[in-house]
Amino acid sequence: MAAVGVHVPVMEREVLEIYEGVAGMDSEAVFVDATLGAGGHALAVLGKFPRASLVAFEQDADARALAAVRLSVYGSRVRIVPENFRRMATLAGREDWPGADGILFDLGVSNMQLTDPERGFSFQDDGPLDMRMDQDGDSITAGEFIATRGVPELARVFREYGEERYAYQIAKALVRERERGESPATTGEFTALIRKTLPAPVQRKMGGHPARRVFQALRIAVNSELEALNEGLDGAIAAAGRTGVIVVISYHSLEDRIVKRRFLKWSTEGLGRALTKRPFTPGSDEIEANRSSRSAKLRAFIKGETANKGKKSRRHGQDESALGKA
Ligand SMILES: C[S@@+](CC[C@H](N)C(=O)[O-])C[C@H]1O[C@@H](n2cnc3c(N)ncnc32)[C@H](O)[C@@H]1O
Numbered sequence: 001m002a003a004v005g006v007h008v009p010v011m012e013r014e015v016l017e018i019y020e021g022v023a024g025m026d027s028e029a030v031f032v033d034a035t036l037g038a039g040g041h042a043l044a045v046l047g048k049f050p051r052a053s054l055v056a057f058e059q060d061a062d063a064r065a066l067a068a069v070r071l072s073v074y075g076s077r078v079r080i081v082p083e084n085f086r087r088m089a090t091l092a093g094r095e096d097w098p099g100a101d102g103i104l105f106d107l108g109v110s111n112m113q114l115t116d117p118e119r120g121f122s123f124q125d126d127g128p129l130d131m132r133m134d135q136d137g138d139s140i141t142a143g144e145f146i147a148t149r150g151v152p153e154l155a156r157v158f159r160e161y162g163e164e165r166y167a168y169q170i171a172k173a174l175v176r177e178r179e180r181g182e183s184p185a186t187t188g189e190f191t192a193l194i195r196k197t198l199p200a201p202v203q204r205k206m207g208g209h210p211a212r213r214v215f216q217a218l219r220i221a222v223n224s225e226l227e228a229l230n231e232g233l234d235g236a237i238a239a240a241g242r243t244g245v246i247v248v249i250s251y252h253s254l255e256d257r258i259v260k261r262r263f264l265k266w267s268t269e270g271l272g273r274a275l276t277k278r279p280f281t282p283g284s285d286e287i288e289a290n291r292s293s294r295s296a297k298l299r300a301f302i303k304g305e306t307a308n309k310g311k312k313s314r315r316h317g318q319d320e321s322a323l324g325k326a
Pocket of ligand 1: 037041042083109
């Protein structure tokens, strides 16, 4: 069995710099971590802002248990909410909610999820075809998904979420196996079916593993990730305080597009402005040290501030160009 890898927080420096722009080091700032994971970003934020408190959403019970141990030194400054961040709007609905100074979404799966074969996210190891981030919720497993959806739905998911050119052929092959009573039940069986379906020269030319795109697509569908992001952003703009920032790190072009469009819409509506004209990306040092960061894109939005205050922002007390490569 493969060792379960610890998650290294992505673009941590950039997140802290953005937070420093809105919250004084000594202030009783309130932060929200929408995707707690192993608590890497949370630890960094709580360490940097000694009087701040943090509310953290996490839908994966294993991740919550690990993060709770790692964050236990911070005692009552941390509250872990065992929910999908779709429910972020409930914070804003609370009478005593002060408004968040910073909200972070670090989307996708963690290294712990990816490297544990029992979770079924990995095409590298054999395990049950599960892929649910929330194993206690209502969502069906990846195995159930491919065993119950028709060719058009499967092909749409593989094409739209995975940009897989052979989406239709893979969907057809799946349904054919199913009709023979041989629907894949493990990640190994599913990978073998993909390998059998894709023409050999195509597989040879592919940059990554031939099953990578389809696995990613299936994971996005099983966890309704795009729907969750849309609802989470609605909740975030409501839960952010008067000058709160919303920071989103995404790893998929569809997610980044949703974030970009939403920030544009909020700007047009006069709710605030984007701090990142173009997304920030990790530097080569970070990518070298942590390969999982290579596709990361970070965008940030500040609520309640509509005019670009120029290069030196007095409110942020920092040169915006220092925030990155905007
Ligand atoms: C990339 S990891 C976050 C890692 C974290 N920032 C750290 O430094 O350790 C993403 C985490 O978000 C969780 N997650 C993803 N979508 C979620 C959602 N809609 N609601 C709650 N948690 C979610 C996943 O279960 C996973 O643990």
